[in-house]
Amino acid sequence: MALEIWLIYTSTVLVFMITPGSSHLLMISNSISYGFNRSIATAIGDLTANALQMLAAGLGLSAIIMTSQNALSIIKWVGVLYLLYIGIKMFLKKDLSNKSPSKDKVISLKSLWLQGFLTSSANPKAIIFFAALFPQFINSTNGFALQFLVLSITYIVIDGLFLSTYGLSANWLAKRLKGKANIFINKIGASFLIIAAIMLGFKSLK
Secondary structure (H helix, E strand, O other), rough: OOHHHHHHHHHHHHHHHOOOOOOOOHHHHHHHHHHHHHHHHHHHHHHHHHHHHHHHHHHOOOOHHHHHHHHHHHHHHHHHHEEEEEHHHHHHHHOOOOHHHHHHHHOHHHHHHHHHHHHHHOOOOHHHHHHHHHHOOOOOOHHHHHHHHHHHHHHHHHHHHHHHHHHHHHHHHOOOOOOOOHHHOOOOOOOOHHHHHHHHHOOOOO
């Protein structure tokens, strides 16, 4: 792949990433609530779903998937309802002074990974996005597999950097707020989660 083509592709992805998506809001929420180190599992879940979506696009499954509107709707609304459930649960959680913060915030890495995976998977249209984007930067006269791999890795690295930036920023803010202010910031984190669910709910599959 020519360097200039890769730079154009990278610039395109960066522009696409400028506006925070539902996965980024989830990362912010989990970094606030559980700390950046644990929220890395959420980022890995999101990137795992992205990798599978890119693979499906590369294998030409996008057309087949788009014909299964019922299946797409089920995937989407399972993700939406799951995010709403955990977001509302976090928002309504009472501050019990006799509970240690560490015990109150225990959550498995598997659960954090699942949140990231479901949030990204709940947007099946991403497969179509990759299927439409990648061909614009692939030279048919060169090997497809290597070019596809370069494009996929580039996207994952950029998305990972954005997720990390949002997560670190949220965690930095949460660490500097204590007492009632920290309770308030956790409510904000839960609100981000609810907003992420609403954003997914309004996304069209067409």
